[in-house]
Structure formats: C-alpha cells, structure tokens
Amino acid sequence: MIEFDPRNLADGKRAAAEGATAVLDRDPAAEDLGAANSDQATEVAMQDTLLTPRFYTTDFDELDRVDVSSVRADWDELIGRMKADPNKKHFRKGEGWEAVDWDGMEPQLKKELIDFLISSCTAEFSGCVLYKEMKRRGSNADITELFGLMARDEARHAGFINDALREAGIAVNLGFLTQAKKYTYFRPKFIYYATYLSEKIGYARYITIYRHLQQHPEYRIHPIFKWFEQWCNDEFGHGEAFALLMKTDPKLTSGHNVLWIKFFLTAVYSTMYVRDHQRPAFHKALGIDPDWYAKEVFEKTSAISTQIFPITLDLEHPRWQKGLERLQRASLNVSDGKKRGGVGGTFTRVVGMAKAAAAFVSIYTIPAIRHDVPASTRMEPSY
Amino acid sequence: MPGALRPTPDPDASGLFSSTEPLRMSTRLDTSSAICLPAGGNTMGIFTRERETAPCTVEVSHCFESLHAHVKFDNGAVVHPGDEVLVHGTEIMAPYGEVVIESRTATITRATALQRAWTRLTGDLEFMELCEFSFSEEATL
Ligand SMILES: [Fe+2]
Ligand SMILES: [Fe+2]
Numbered sequence: 001m002i003e004f005d006p007r008n009l010a011d012g013k014r015a016a017a018e019g020a021t022a023v024l025d026r027d028p029a030a031e032d033l034g035a036a037n038s039d040q041a042t043e044v045a046m047q048d049t050l051l052t053p054r055f056y057t058t059d060f061d062e063l064d065r066v067d068v069s070s071v072r073a074d075w076d077e078l079i080g081r082m083k084a085d086p087n088k089k090h091f092r093k094g095e096g097w098e099a100v101d102w103d104g105m106e107p108q109l110k111k112e113l114i115d116f117l118i119s120s121c122t123a124e125f126s127g128c129v130l131y132k133e134m135k136r137r138g139s140n141a142d143i144t145e146l147f148g149l150m151a152r153d154e155a156r157h158a159g160f161i162n163d164a165l166r167e168a169g170i171a172v173n174l175g176f177l178t179q180a181k182k183y184t185y186f187r188p189k190f191i192y193y194a195t196y197l198s199e200k201i202g203y204a205r206y207i208t209i210y211r212h213l214q215q216h217p218e219y220r221i222h223p224i225f226k227w228f229e230q231w232c233n234d235e236f237g238h239g240e241a242f243a244l245l246m247k248t249d250p251k252l253t254s255g256h257n258v259l260w261i262k263f264f265l266t267a268v269y270s271t272m273y274v275r276d277h278q279r280p281a282f283h284k285a286l287g288i289d290p291d292w293y294a295k296e297v298f299e300k301t302s303a304i305s306t307q308i309f310p311i312t313l314d315l316e317h318p319r320w321q322k323g324l325e326r327l328q329r330a331s332l333n334v335s336d337g338k339k340r341g342g343v344g345g346t347f348t349r350v351v352g353m354a355k356a357a358a359a360f361v362s363i364y365t366i367p368a369i370r371h372d373v374p375a376s377t378r379m380e381p382s383y
Numbered sequence: 384m385p386g387a388l389r390p391t392p393d394p395d396a397s398g399l400f401s402s403t404e405p406l407r408m409s410t411r412l413d414t415s416s417a418i419c420l421p422a423g424g425n426t427m428g429i430f431t432r433e434r435e436t437a438p439c440t441v442e443v444s445h446c447f448e449s450l451h452a453h454v455k456f457d458n459g460a461v462v463h464p465g466d467e468v469l470v471h472g473t474e475i476m477a478p479y480g481e482v483v484i485e486s487r488t489a490t491i492t493r494a495t496a497l498q499r500a501w502t503r504l505t506g507d508l509e510f511m512e513l514c515e516f517s518f519s520e521e522a523t524l
Contacts, residue, residue: 057464091448121450128451136455151451158450166479174443174452175474185464185506 046171049118053126053176056133057183058191064140071244074378075142078240082149090230091160097223102168112282113222114168121161121172123198128154130191146241153234164224189257192246193264196308197301199239201268204300206232207383212288219287236381243308243377253310253373261309266364269298269313273324274331294324300383307377311368323363330356432492435460439489441470445477454489465494465502 068075102110128151135147162172186194210228213220220226246252253261276283276290283290295315302312314320333352337345437460443452454470462468470489477483494502 057462125450129453132451132453137461155444155449155451159447162450163447171479172450174445174477177441177443177452177454178470178472178474180467180469182467183462183464185502187507190507
C-alpha cells in the first residue's frame with residue numbers, strides 16, 4: 001500500500017468535511033499522554049496525529065465464491081512465498097539507520113517530509129484495516145489466507161513508518177476506534193482494480209526513488225529510503241495476488257469493465273501527479289523532478305499492468321501531459337478558493353472544480369493502447 | 384508478539400485509565416449513555432434505523448513490529464453497507480510498544496432498507512473520490 005492510495009483519499013475528503021484540512025487530524029495542542037504512560041516519559045511533548053482510516057464493506061459472498069483453481073499453481077507458489085516471509089527480518093532499524101537532524105532541517109522540507117511519512121503510514125494502515133476485514137469476514141480459505149498475509153505485511157510497514165515518525169516527534173493516535181464509523185460499500189471488482197493499481201504503482205514509486213538514490217546517495221535525506229528496495233517487493237507481491245484474483249474471472253478484464261480499468265488507471269495516475277506536485281521542497285531535496293518521476297513511475301506501472309489489463313494509457317499522447325498540468329493548476333484554484341472562503345472563494349472553488357473535471361475528461365478520452373494479455377500473469381520485480 | 388498485554392480495565396472504575404486520554408475529549412463522540420433501541424433485532428426497518436448492542440473485542444497494537452487496530456464482534460454480528468458502528472467507552476490509547484486488548488460494547492446502528500440500497504448503489508460511486516485530487520487536501524503545504 002502506498003501513500004496516495006485511493007482508500008486514503010477517501011479519508012481525506014471525509015476529514016475535510018469534518019473541518020480538518022488534511023488526511024490526518026493534527027492537533028498540536030494535544031499531548032501524547034499515552035507515551036507518557038509508557039517508559040518514554042520524555043516524549044510527552046510529541047505532536048499527536050489521529051489516524052482516520054475509512055471502513056469498507058463489500059460483497060463478501062461474492063468474494064467467497066472466488067475459485068482460484070484455474071490459477072492454482074501460480075497461486076500456491078505466491079502464497080508459499082508470502083508465508084515464508086523473506087522480509088520478516090528486513091524491517092528492523094539496524095546498521096545504516098542514521099539519525100536525522102530534524103531540528104536543523106529547513107522548515108518547509110521538514111513539513112513536507114513529515115507529511116510524506118504520515119500519508120505513507122496512513123496508507124499502509126488503511127490497507128491493513130481493509131485486508132484484515134476481508135480476512136475476518138470471508139470463509140473461502142484461499143482468500144482469507146491471502147488477506148491475512150497481506151494484512152500482516154501492511155501492519156509491519158505501518159509500524160516501521162510509525163517509528164520513523166516518532167523520531168520526528170510525531171505520535172500517531174489510534175483513538176479513531178471509539179468514534180462512530182460508517183461502513184462504505186465497494187464492489188469487489190472495484191477493490192481489485194483500485195488495490196491492484198495502488199500496490200503496483202506503490203512498487204514503481206518505491207523502486208524508482210530507491211534506484212535514483214542508489215546513484216545519488218548525497219540526496220538521501222532520510223534513512224528510510226534505504227529500506228525501499230525490499231519493501232517494494234512486498235507491494236509487488238500483493239499486486240501479483242490481485243492480478244491472479246482478476247485472472248480467475250475473465251469478465252473482470254473484458255467488455256465494459258475495460259472502461260472501468262481505464263478510469264482507475266487515469267484516476268490513480270493523475271492523483272499521483274497532482275499530489276506529488278504538492279511537495280516541491282521534498283522532491284527538490286531528493287534531487288527528483290516530479291515530472292520526470294511521474295513519467296518513470298507511469299511507464300513502469302503500465303509495463304507491469306500489461307500482465308492483466310488489456311489496455312494501457314497512451315502516455316505519449318500530446319493531451320496527456322497537458323491535461324495533467326491543467327488538472328494540477330485546477331487543484332490549486334480549488335484549494336485557493338477554499339482558503340479564501342466567502343462568495344469569491346466559493347466561486348473560485350467551483351470554477352476550479354469545473355476546470356479539473358474538464359481536464360480529467362480530456363485525459364480520460366485519450367484512446368487507450370490495446371494489447372494481448374499473456375496466459376500467465378506471474379511477473380517478477382525487475383526494475 | 385512483544386509488548387505487554389494490558390489487562391482489560393473496567394471503563395467505569397478505572398480513573399487511571401481515563402487519565403491517559405489526550406486533550407481532545409471535547410471532540411470525542413460520547414454516546415455511551417445513548418438509549419439502545421430493540422437489541423438484536425434481525426428485521427430491518429424500511430424507514431426506521433434500528434440499533435443493537437454487541438459485545439466486542441478491540442485490539443490495538445502500537446508496536447514497532449505491527450501497527451494495527453481492529454474491532455471484532457463477539458456475538459457474530461455482521462456489519463452491512465451503511466451501518467454505523469460505535470465502540471463505547473474511553474478512547475483506547477495503546478502506549479508505544481504495547482498491544483491493548485479490551486472487551487467493550489458497541490452499538491451498531493443499522494441502515495434502513497432504503498439506506499442500505501442507497502449505499503449499495505452509491506458506494507461504488509464514492510470511488511469518484513479518487514478523482515477529487517486535492518479537493519480534500521491542501522494543494523500547497
Ligand atoms: Fe505496504
Ligand atoms: Fe501492499
């Protein structure tokens with residue numbers, strides 16, 4: 001799971017509706033008295049960050065009817081690998097985890113780096129909540145085993161990022177459990193499309209940053225990036241599982257569903273583009289041009305997604321990059337309007353939303369590239 | 384799993400426990416005194432929302448190895464689209480390095496038949512939130 005995960009955005013919207021400004025409800029005034037209760041009494045002044053994952057329900061009967069026998073060999077091999085848990089010892093802070101000079105960091109960079117870590121943590125955590133729910137509610141042994149293993153990985157990823165956040169003086173608050181939660185319905189196929197893509201694009205994002213910093217270690221502003229190589233193999237494997245699930249039912253990747261696939265590809269790519277452009281200082285410090293990064297990640301994700309999706313987006317089309325830039329500008333209008341408020345602000349916001357919608361339609365209607373899908377979906381991480 | 388397993392505190396008797404709450408109490412939803420309408424009813428109202436209470440086990444792990452939180456209904460109650468769940472009692476604060484497992488009571492407010500149908504229909508449409516980009520986020524940090 002990864003930071004601009006669709007599940008996460010949903011939360012962001014809800015948080016905004018409740019008057020918060022971001023995915024997470026940060027309350028600097030609230031002290032983390034939970035920490036004071038532990039032996040780390042020195043951390044009383046930590047900034048408290050409330051995690052607010054969204055809760056989903058789906059058609060669990062449909063999920064239980066999934067029959068993986070048509071992909072049994074690949075399935076067993078993948079599950080066997082996940083069970084062997086090769087990354088079990090990876091998520092430990094040992095040698096190579098240098099201290100980060102948070103106090104000496106340029107304030108804007110610090111803000112953006114912390115925002116990156118918090119949204120990554122929320123995404124991993126939301127993935128864990130969703131997978132665990134699917135594990136608990138299902139009765140199909142293959143399905144529940146898979147979701148149990150993936151929930152384990154995501155909880156581990158979330159714990160690792162949480163620790164990095166603690167070093168930065170940020171404590172997460174899991175108090176959301178005692179707040180009223182509404183369960184949103186998501187059809188299984190939409191969970192497949194959205195989650196498959198978020199796992200695969202997550203892999204592509206992590207590995208692209210990792211390879212870049214391998215060549216330019218001087219830009220490594222935080223030790224966590226050193227862990228990305230093996231980390232992203234977990235995400236790759238999760239994506240493999242969803243590819244196999246989709247393979248069990250050819251209808252999921254044919255007919256009118258191809259339009260849904262195109263929709264999810266467009267939405268996930270453009271969301272990433274817009275959100276990455278919100279962290280200029282972070283990308284500058286990493287020595288990464290967000291436009292270059294977006295292109296790299298889209299190309300990798302597209303190449304991987306040919307394993308199961310019969311189409312890829314035409315990233316070379318003249319309307320593609322232009323449309324993304326229009327969308328980014330429109331998103332600035334919207335947030336600007338929201339900040340200003342009043343009649344003028346509302347007007348700016350509405351115009352911005354209309355512009356964003358038009359930009360989205362303009363990229364969604366670019367003809368997709370069709371190709372044949374291989375008989376077996378299995379792929380190895382190779383970037 | 385490392386980390387001490389804390390015994391279940393009695394939410395009513397444990398002054399100590401409630402003192403570990405953060406200072407956000409004013410914003411916390413507290414409906415522990417809410418009246419519970421017909422409990423355990425399986426019939427679904429068309430226009431009325433029914434409430435039932437269910438014992439549940441809450442597990443919160445705030446460890447390096449695993450950051451997770453789950454609610455499990457001990458009586459096998461199942462949550463459907465549009466239902467709302469509220470776990471009663473004080474906020475569950477797992478100190479860092481600990482796993483907290485508590486028995487609590489939850490109120491499940493059932494969606495009406497109409498609401499449930501509506502959530503099924505529109506829940507799928509909520510993926511449109513995917514396209515909301517920064518409508519919910521600050522476009523600049
Ligand atoms: Fe993950
Ligand atoms: Fe994942």
